Structure formats: C-alpha cells, structure tokens
Amino acid sequence: MNLKDPSLFREAAFVAGTWRAAQEDGVAVINPATGATVGKQPSLSQREIETAIGAAREAFSQWREFTGKERAAVLRRWAELAIANVDDLAAIMTLEQGKPLNEAKSEIAYAASFLEWFSEEAKRGYGHTIPEPKRGQRVRVVKEPVGVCAAITPWNFPSAMVTRKVAPALAAGCTVVLKPAPQTPFSAMALCVLAERAGLPKGVLSVVTGDAEMIGEVLCASETVRKISFTGSTAVGKTLMAQASRTIKRLSLELGGNAPFIVFDDADLDAAVSGALASKFRNAGQTCVCVNRFLVQRGVHDRFVAKLRDAVATLRVGDGFAEGSTIGPLINSAAVEKVTRLVSEALARGASLALEMDTPKTGGHFYPPTVLTGVTAEMTIANDEIFGPVAAVTCFDSEDEAVALANATRYGLAAYVYTRHLTRSLRLERRLDYGIIGINEAMISTEVAPFGGMKESGFGKEGSFLGLDEYLDSKYVCYGGIA
Ligand SMILES: NC(=O)C1=CN([C@@H]2O[C@H](COP(=O)(O)OP(=O)(O)OC[C@H]3O[C@@H](n4cnc5c(N)ncnc54)[C@H](O)[C@@H]3O)[C@@H](O)[C@H]2O)C=CC1
Numbered sequence: 081m082n083l084k085d086p087s088l089f090r091e092a093a094f095v096a097g098t099w100r101a102a103q104e105d106g107v108a109v110i111n112p113a114t115g116a117t118v119g120k121q122p123s124l125s126q127r128e129i130e131t132a133i134g135a136a137r138e139a140f141s142q143w144r145e146f147t148g149k150e151r152a153a154v155l156r157r158w159a160e161l162a163i164a165n166v167d168d169l170a171a172i173m174t175l176e177q178g179k180p181l182n183e184a185k186s187e188i189a190y191a192a193s194f195l196e197w198f199s200e201e202a203k204r205g206y207g208h209t210i211p212e213p214k215r216g217q218r219v220r221v222v223k224e225p226v227g228v229c230a231a232i233t234p235w236n237f238p239s240a241m242v243t244r245k246v247a248p249a250l251a252a253g254c255t256v257v258l259k260p261a262p263q264t265p266f267s268a269m270a271l272c273v274l275a276e277r278a279g280l281p282k283g284v285l286s287v288v289t290g291d292a293e294m295i296g297e298v299l300c301a302s303e304t305v306r307k308i309s310f311t312g313s314t315a316v317g318k319t320l321m322a323q324a325s326r327t328i329k330r331l332s333l334e335l336g337g338n339a340p341f342i343v344f345d346d347a348d349l350d351a352a353v354s355g356a357l358a359s360k361f362r363n364a365g366q367t368c369v370c371v372n373r374f375l376v377q378r379g380v381h382d383r384f385v386a387k388l389r390d391a392v393a394t395l396r397v398g399d400g401f402a403e404g405s406t407i408g409p410l411i412n413s414a415a416v417e418k419v420t421r422l423v424s425e426a427l428a429r430g431a432s433l434a435l436e437m438d439t440p441k442t443g444g445h446f447y448p449p450t451v452l453t454g455v456t457a458e459m460t461i462a463n464d465e466i467f468g469p470v471a472a473v474t475c476f477d478s479e480d481e482a483v484a485l486a487n488a489t490r491y492g493l494a495a496y497v498y499t500r501h502l503t504r505s506l507r508l509e510r511r512l513d514y515g516i517i518g519i520n521e522a523m524i525s526t527e528v529a530p531f532g533g534m535k536e537s538g539f540g541k542e543g544s545f546l547g548l549d550e551y552l553d554s555k556y557v558c559y560g561g562i563a
C-alpha cells in the first residue's frame with residue numbers, strides 16, 4: 081500500500097482512546113478486485129466492547145459541557161483533515177471496498193461534507209420559549225444530547241456512512257461507539273486517526289471490530305447506550321429494532337430500497353439516460369438509492385432502451401486503481417451469486433437480455449453491466465434489492481399503472497421521475513410513497529437535504545437541518561409561582 085501517510089492505515093481498533101492491534105485471531109480484510117489480503121482487524125471481546133461503552137459514558141459528562149462552538153471547531157478541523165488526506169483515504173477505501181478511485185475520492189468529499197455541515201449545526205441546537213398558559217409560569221423547551229450512542233455502518237460507503245452518523249451525534253454533544261462493516265474497517269479507522277488529530281477527547285469516539293452479532297447484542301442490551309443508528313439491510317434493522325426495544329432506545333434506521341425510475345413519454349430522454357447511468361451504476365449499483373426498477377412508458381420505451389444500451393456500453397469494468405475503470409467489483413462472491421441468481425430467474429421467466437458487458441478474467445468479484453427488458457412485477461428482480469449493475473426495464477401504459485407498479489413494494493426510500501409535465505410532477509410528488517423523490521434529477525444525495533425512507537426502508541433523517549434532532553432530546557420545563 082503506497083500511502084503518503086502510512087500511519088492512517090491501522091490494523092487495530094480504537095477503544096477508549098487506545099489503539100488495540102489485531103492479534104493472530106484477527107479477521108482478514110480482502111480486496112474484492114484481486115482477492116489479496118489488505119490487512120487484519122481485531123476480534124474484540126465482549127469486555128472490550130463494554131470498556132468502549134464505559135469510556136463513552138465517562139467522556140459524555142465532559143463532552144456535553146463543551147459549547148456548541150467548541151464542538152464545531154473539532155468537527156471543522158476533522159473535515160479539513162479529511163480533505164487534506166483525500167488521496168490516502170480514497171486509496172484505503174478502494175483497496176478494501178473496490179470502488180474506482182475517483183468514486184472513492186468523491187465519497188471522501190461527501191463524508192467531509194457531513195463533518196462540515198454539522199460543525200455548523202453544532203451551534204444551532206436551539207430550544208424554544210413558549211408563551212405561558214397561566215400567570216406566574218414560564219414554559220421552556222431545552223434541547224439536550226441523548227447521551228451514549230451506537231452507530232453500525234455498512235460496507236458500501238465506508239467513510240460517508242460513518243460521518244453521516246458520527247458528525248451529528250458529536251455535534252449534539254453525544255458520544256459514540258462505532259462498529260464499521262467487517263468488509264471495510266480501515267476507512268473508519270483512518271477517519272478515527274484524523275478525529276484524534278482534530279482534538280476529539282479520549283473516549284468520545286470508539287471504533288470497535290469483531291463478531292457483529294455479539295457487538296450488536298451488547299450495544300442493544302446496554303442501558304448506557306441510549307440510541308442506535310444503523311445503515312444496512314432491512315433484515316438486520318429489524319433485529320436491532322427488536323433488541324433495542326428491551327431498553328427503549330432511540331433509533332435511526334437507513335435500510336434497504338427498491339427505487340423505481342419512471343420515464344414518461346414527454347421526458348427529456350437524454351437527461352433520463354444520463355440520470356439512469358449515474359443512479360443505477362454508481363458504486364457498481366451497490367447503494368440503497370440505486371435504481372432497482374426502470375418503468376418506461378410505451379411511447380418512448382424502445383428509444384430509451386436503445387439510448388440506455390449505448391450509454392451502458394461506455395462503462396468499463398476493472399480494478400478500482402486501473403486507469404479508466406468506471407465499474408469496480410461487487411463486495412464479495414455472495415453478492416455476485418445473488419445478482420446472478422436474480423438475472424437468471426428473470427431470463428427464465430421471460431425477460432430479454434438487451435446488453436451484457438465484459439468483465440476482467442483476472443478473478444475478483446466483478447459482475448458485467450447488464451440491461452434486461454421485458455421485466456415484470458412478478459419477477460424476483462423487481463421485488464428484491466439487486467445491489468448490482470443490472471438495469472431491469474419494465475414497460476407501462478398509463479400514469480396510474482406506473483404509480484401502482486412503483487408503490488408495489490415494502491420499501492420506500494428513493495424514487496425517480498422523468499417528465500416535463502408540471503402538474504404530473506406535482507401529482508407524483510404526493511402519490512409516490514418514498515422518503516426521497518428525484519424529479520428530472522438522479523443525484524439526490526447531499527448533506528443539506530434530509531436523507532431517509534419510509535415503510536421497510538426505515539425511519540429517521542440524516543443530514544440537513546433535521547439531522548441534529550436525531551441526537552437531541554427535547555426537555556419541557558415549566559416554572560410556576562413567579563410573582
Ligand atoms: N441501506 C443501505 O445503504 C445498505 C443496504 N444493504 C443491504 O443489505 C444487504 C446485505 O449487505 P450487508 O453488508 O450484509 O448488510 P448488513 O445489514 O448485513 O450489514 C450492515 C452492518 O450491520 C452489521 N451487522 C450485521 N448483522 C448484525 C447484527 N446481528 N447485529 C449488529 N450488527 C450487525 C454488519 O457487520 C455491518 O456493519 C445488501 O445486499 C443490501 O441489500 C447493505 C449495505 C448498505
């Protein structure tokens with residue numbers, strides 16, 4: 081690994097302000113493009129997880145006394161350090177997650193944007209003064225940090241999902257025990273090194289690795305941990321929700337998706353294809369807001385498919401470090417097997433293969449960018465999250481049919497609509513059951529807007545002016561007897 085600052089690469093966990101190196105029983109992290117071992121992460125014991133929780137509790141009493149402005153200064157410095165080390169942070173990410181280097185650099189900028197945003201929001205934990213209902217009273221609402229929080233993050237955005245949780249928590253005055261995904265721990269550790277350099281006091285943030293189920297159970301059972309923030313599969317989200325119910329914790333759940341991408345006859349087809357490419361194939365299709373179903377109105381179906389095929393044909397599959405690679409590997413062999421299964425079933429049930437690109441023959445978990453047409457709502461590919469570079473196209477006739485198809489899922493995270501019909505846009509804004517809707521826009525992810533879903537895509541908002549409240553309690557205080 082050729083880093084400018086090798087100290088950013090830590091085969092260790094960060095517990096209560098000390099680095100605990102991986103031992104012989106450390107778990108290997110594999111480069112999904114080559115199968116090479118990137119490094120080892122520690123398998124912490126239950127006692128070490130409890131040590132991290134205890135340190136977070138101790139640190140909370142001081143950290144909450146920092147003013148919003150003081151916490152802001154640490155977060156701002158952290159953001160500056162992330163940007164200053166973008167090349168190393170991106171290289172670590174591409175090694176362990178596989179995404180093309182340019183995408184990794186974009187993710188570091190995205191991750192830093194949450195640190196910057198919440199360095200500003202840290203100064204705005206405003207309360208309220210309410211006109212008293214009775215003479216002699218004073219009514220106030222004060223915002224206070226929830227306390228010790230646990231954050232559990234996925235492998236698909238190994239840095240941005242960390243800061244999208246840790247930044248608002250720290251800004252609010254909370255302390256955090258973070259468990260990154262076992263596939264991509266080194267991105268989280270590198271960010272933790274920079275947090276230390278930014279002046280984050282010991283114990284405020286711990287980053288733990290090891291058996292996910294054990295760690296989840298310890299975090300959920302702990303009465304000290306007052307909130308769980310999770311991004312990942314709906315299945316694990318349900319497990320955590322059940323486990324956290326025993327101690328009535330606050331929850332933020334960013335779960336799976338099944339995004340429809342609806343193209344109407346009056347759409348700007350070039351804009352739609354550009355949006356389709358960006359949303360469907362970002363991160364090799366491994367994002368919860370990726371298009372999962374293309375719903376194309378009959379009048380433009382053939383033209384849209386032809387343009388989409390031509391655009392997908394420009395994609396290049398390869399190692400994220402290779403010049404010109406635009407599609408990296410999937411995270412592991414199980415992911416490749418899942419996508420293969422979904423495509424095979426669709427073809428067996430009548431879908432057509434409009435395009436299948438090449439992949440490197442050098443091993444690695446590569447999957448070819450693929451365009452399927454003739455996909456129907458009954459096929460598994462239209463109901464399960466693909467999490468791969470496969471465009472599944474369904475044809476529709478009426479707006480009502482498109483809305484019915486789009487909403488026929490247990491998920492409700494992101495949806496996309498391409499139309500130049502203003503009143504239709506306003507109608508669909510209300511008719512589509514999704515937490516995020518892009519209308520003639522596919523790049524919807526930004527720190528300034530509230531990211532989050534409904535139904536089985538979870539609840540809670542990350543980023544935006546709403547993000548800080550996820551880590552604050554509103555305390556109502558009523559004074560009486562004031563002469
Ligand atoms: N909404 C999103 O952004 C994401 C959705 N997914 C979905 O989840 C599917 C599986 O991907 P995975 O990485 O396996 O997601 P996952 O949900 O299994 O893992 C996400 C995180 O949860 C942890 N985890 C797993 N089981 C746990 C437990 N019992 N207690 C506590 N933590 C636990 C993992 O170690 C990881 O840190 C993907 O194919 C995709 O459909 C995955 C990643 C991100």
Ligand SMILES: O=C(O)[C@H](O)CS(=O)(=O)O
Pocket residue numbers: 236237240241311366367368369525531
């Ligand atoms: O988990 C994900 O897939 C991310 O939330 C997607 S995004 O925020 O990078 O769009």
